[in-house]
Amino acid sequence: MIHELRIYHCLPNRLPALLKRFETETLRIWDRHGIRQAGFWTVLVGPSNHALYYLLAWESMAEREAKWAGFMADPEWQEARRKSEADGPILSSIENMFLQPTAFSSVR
Template sequence: MVYELRIYTPVPGRMPDLLRRFQQHTLGIWARLGICHAGFWRTHPKVDGDQLVYMLVWNTLEEREALWAAFVSDSEWIAAKQESEIPGPLVVNITSSLLASHLFSAVT
């Protein structure tokens, strides 16, 4: 298994719009394409700034490449992204890290 940790830093004041886009569009598109997530979290704004953190689960790196390419080129996703960004971008920065578990990890 390959885990992908993704962290989104929204434009100030746009976190509600980012969350709405995930709830109303992104998660449904992922389900249709077979993209699996392990969970979503939000950093505490007063401690770490206001960020959306989530983890995706992939069987292989090749699966990740194929499914992510399908996602970013999906016509429904492109339309949802364009519509949600009419007033301007939702995010300032996105970081992504691919993780492999250690033998002693509770998650394999």
């Protein structure tokens, strides 16, 4: 199992729009593409409260590439993204990394 950590850094006051997009559109589209989330977090205490952190669970990098490509090309996703950004861009930057569990990790 591979986990992908994605960090979305939002422009000021745009985190609510991002959260709404995930809750009302993105997760439903992910379900259709077989994309599995392992959790979402916002920052309670830390360097910025304008960020969304989330984990995706993948069986392999090949699975990730195929399913993510399908999601990004999905016309429903493209329209949802366009509508959510009608008032302007939401993100200032995105970070992502692929995490491999250690031998002693409780998460495999």
